[in-house]
Amino acid sequence: MAKITKLIIQKKVLSKNDEIAANIRERLAKQKILALNLVSSPGSGKTSLLEKTLAEMGRDMRLAVIVGDVQTENDAARLRKAGGKRVEAITTDGACHLDAAMVEKALAKMNIADADVLFIENVGNLVCPSSYDLGEDMKVVLMSTAEGDDKPLKYPAMFRRSSVLVINKTDLLGQSDFDIEHAEKNARNINPDLRIFRMSCRTGEGLPEWYAWLKETSGSKKNS
Amino acid sequence: MAKITKLIIQKKVLSKNDEIAANIRERLAKQKILALNLVSSPGSGKTSLLEKTLAEMGRDMRLAVIVGDVQTENDAARLRKAGGKRVEAITTDGACHLDAAMVEKALAKMNIADADVLFIENVGNLVCPSSYDLGEDMKVVLMSTAEGDDKPLKYPAMFRRSSVLVINKTDLLGQSDFDIEHAEKNARNINPDLRIFRMSCRTGEGLPEWYAWLKETSGSKKNS
Numbered sequence: 001m002a003k004i005t006k007l008i009i010q011k012k013v014l015s016k017n018d019e020i021a022a023n024i025r026e027r028l029a030k031q032k033i034l035a036l037n038l039v040s041s042p043g044s045g046k047t048s049l050l051e052k053t054l055a056e057m058g059r060d061m062r063l064a065v066i067v068g069d070v071q072t073e074n075d076a077a078r079l080r081k082a083g084g085k086r087v088e089a090i091t092t093d094g095a096c097h098l099d100a101a102m103v104e105k106a107l108a109k110m111n112i113a114d115a116d117v118l119f120i121e122n123v124g125n126l127v128c129p130s131s132y133d134l135g136e137d138m139k140v141v142l143m144s145t146a147e148g149d150d151k152p153l154k155y156p157a158m159f160r161r162s163s164v165l166v167i168n169k170t171d172l173l174g175q176s177d178f179d180i181e182h183a184e185k186n187a188r189n190i191n192p193d194l195r196i197f198r199m200s201c202r203t204g205e206g207l208p209e210w211y212a213w214l215k216e217t218s219g220s221k222k223n224s
Numbered sequence: 225m226a227k228i229t230k231l232i233i234q235k236k237v238l239s240k241n242d243e244i245a246a247n248i249r250e251r252l253a254k255q256k257i258l259a260l261n262l263v264s265s266p267g268s269g270k271t272s273l274l275e276k277t278l279a280e281m282g283r284d285m286r287l288a289v290i291v292g293d294v295q296t297e298n299d300a301a302r303l304r305k306a307g308g309k310r311v312e313a314i315t316t317d318g319a320c321h322l323d324a325a326m327v328e329k330a331l332a333k334m335n336i337a338d339a340d341v342l343f344i345e346n347v348g349n350l351v352c353p354s355s356y357d358l359g360e361d362m363k364v365v366l367m368s369t370a371e372g373d374d375k376p377l378k379y380p381a382m383f384r385r386s387s388v389l390v391i392n393k394t395d396l397l398g399q400s401d402f403d404i405e406h407a408e409k410n411a412r413n414i415n416p417d418l419r420i421f422r423m424s425c426r427t428g429e430g431l432p433e434w435y436a437w438l439k440e441t442s443g444s445k446k447n448s
Contacts, residue, residue, distance in 0.1 A: 006237060009230045042265045042350050042379065043371025070351060072377050094381065096320065096351035124378070125351055126266050127294060127320035146370030146393065147267025153296050154348070155266065157318065169370065172399060176426070202400070 017132055020100035024107070024135025028118065033064075034221040035118045037134050039158060040142035041151075042124030045168040047075045048201040049142065049210075050119055051082035057211055058083045061218065064112045066090060067121040068098040075121065086110055097128040100135060116218045130157040137221065138163035145169045146176060149183035152190045159190045164197070166210070171200040241356055244324035248331065248359025252342065257288075258445040259342045261358050263382060264366035265375075266348030269392040271299045272425040273366065273434075274343055275306035281435055282307045285442065288336045290314060291345040292322040299345065310334055321353040322346050340442045350375070354382040361445070362387035369393045370400060373407035376414045383414040388421070390434070395424040 028035050038046045047067075054063055064086035067075045076089035088106045090098060103120060112118060120136060122129045130139075141162035143151050146169055152159040159165065165187050167180060180198065187194055195213070199206030252259050262270045271291075278287055288310040291300045300313035312330045314322060327344060336342060344360060346353045354363075365386035367375050370393055376383040383389065389411050391404060404422065411418055419437070423430030 006233045009233055013230060041267060041348070042375055043368070047372075069378055071380050072374070074374050074378065094351075096349070123351065124265070125320070125349055127318075127347065127349055128352065144267070144370060146368060146396065148271075150296070150298050151266055154293055154298065156295050172370065172396065175396060175399075 014131065017100045020104055021133035021135040024100060024104060028135060028137075029224075031113060031115075032222050032224065033112065033115050033118050034218045035120065035134075035136040037120045037122060037129075037136035037139045038142065039122045039126070039129045039139055039162065040124060041126045041147060044124075044142040044144045044147065045166075045201050046121050046124070046142055047078055049166065049168065049199070050079055050084075050121060052201050052207055053119075053211070053214070054079060054082045054084045056207070057214065058085070061116040061215070062114055063117050063119065064110060064115040065119045065121065066103060066106045066110075068092060068102070068123050070094060070096070070123055086112060086115065092123060096123060096125050097132050098122050098134060099132050103134045116222070117214065126151070126155040126158050130161050140164040140166060142166045142168050143183070145172050145178045145180065147178070149178050149180070150186060152183070152187040156190045159187055159194070162191070163193070163195060165194045166197045166199050168199050168201060170198050170205055171203045238355065241324045244328055245357035245359040248324060248328060252359060252361075255337060255339075256446050256448065257336065257339050257342050258442045259344065259358075259360040261344045261346060261353075261360035261363045262366065263346045263350070263353045263363055263386065264348060265350045265371060268348075268366040268368045268371065269390075269425050270345050270348070270366055271302055273390065273392065273423070274303055274308075274345060276425050276431055277343075277435070277438070278303060278306045278308045280431070281438065282309070285340040285439070286338055287341050287343065288334060288339040289343045289345065290327060290330045290334075292316060292326070292347050294318060294320070294347055310336060310339065316347060320347060320349050321356050322358060323356050324358050327358045340446070341438065350379040350382050354385050364388040364390060366390045366392050367407070369396050369402045369404065371402070373402050373404070374410060376407070376411040380414045383411055383418070386415070387417070387419060389418045390421045390423050392423050392425060394422050394429055395427045
């Protein structure tokens with residue numbers, strides 16, 4: 001009984017979320033801002049990727065970031081230190097994901113009218129954030145070579161709903177049983193359309209390709 | 225409105241969960257079985273730690289495992305291959321945590337009356353499983369040196385509700401900015417009573433201490 005009521009309420013919450021997300025998407029479409037929702041386990045390197053991107057691409061492009069965390073604003077502080085000029089923190093206070101209402105509230109505090117890209121760094125969690133549309137153009141899922149190469153099979157929803165996969169920490173390859181070919185094969189079994197980047201935020205491998213993709217994808221949105 | 229109803233339902237679900245968990249705890253107390261709930265991000269090494277433990281301690285002790293995953297029974301297969309004789313898999317089919325009802329159902333299929341230890345490997349998620357009591361004696365939280373050393377601050381509920389912290393993958397120390405002293409300090413700030421193990425399931429560092437602790441803690445339960 002409680003279970004059925006719970007499901008009905010969940011459905012209502014999700015449909016309300018989708019409504020707000022649709023508004024955000026419409027607004028960002030008008031402003032021609034590319035919105036990327038970064039999702040992963042805790043510690044896969046979402047913040048590191050954004051640090052590098054802000055430092056390297058912040059000169060050429062106008063980049064805004066909304067950064068979600070269960071507690072602390074550590075990540076927001078790191079991103080400001082890396083050169084982020086428009087960084088808004090959301091502390092979910094225990095909640096396991098960002099939702100569209102949180103993003104809407106954060107956007108109201110930001111001046112992003114002329115931004116090229118809005119990054120939304122989600123809470124570190126490979127399950128729950130997959131269910132919440134935030135109005136983004138696409139989800140970018142990260143996994144690191146220090147995790148298992150079967151993660152796409154074990155957390156399929158997140159990989160199915162993402163458009164881009166970043167396999168981070170390639171500098172650690174060979175130090176564990178992680179097989180990158182196997183990881184990519186598993187990911188493509190779940191989602192054949194994934195654009196995959198092999199990356200090391202530490203050594204810089206794969207970052208030029210990521211920057212080029214970002215520029216091109218933002219350009220397509222500007223011309224849409 | 226929907227939010228308030230959602231909170232009431234969540235509270236009901238949690239209180240029903242706590243009731244089932246209390247029954248499980250009572251049963252395991254009578255059987256003098258030590259129950260450990262292993263929690264962590266995906267890829268921190270819960271399954272690796274259990275593989276090692278089953279292979280090394282499975283001769284001396286009777287070990288049972290309930291292993292939860294969002295999809296696949298990959299982990300259960302790994303544990304059986306490592307020598308696990310009583311391994312029961314729970315596939316949550318999308319749910320982001322195990323709950324007590326799932327554990328109760330799994331226990332009904334297992335013969336564990338004479339077991340010394342029951343391990344429950346939770347879904348890889350550093351947020352949601354912290355709210356669900358499974359009837360365990362204690363939670364064992366893992367983090368790996370490939371994650372950030374600020375994880376205890378960013379996911380405090382899990383570290384506060386755990387009795388043991390395993391810092392895994394010490395073989396990768398020095399290859400990232402992870403500072404193990406800092407990680408331990410962060411963890412103790414959240415929970416001063418944490419028993420901490422530094423470990424590498426790859427090199428074996430810290431495993432003897434873990435085995436000794438397991439034997440001693442199981443012994444205490446037997447004599448309780």
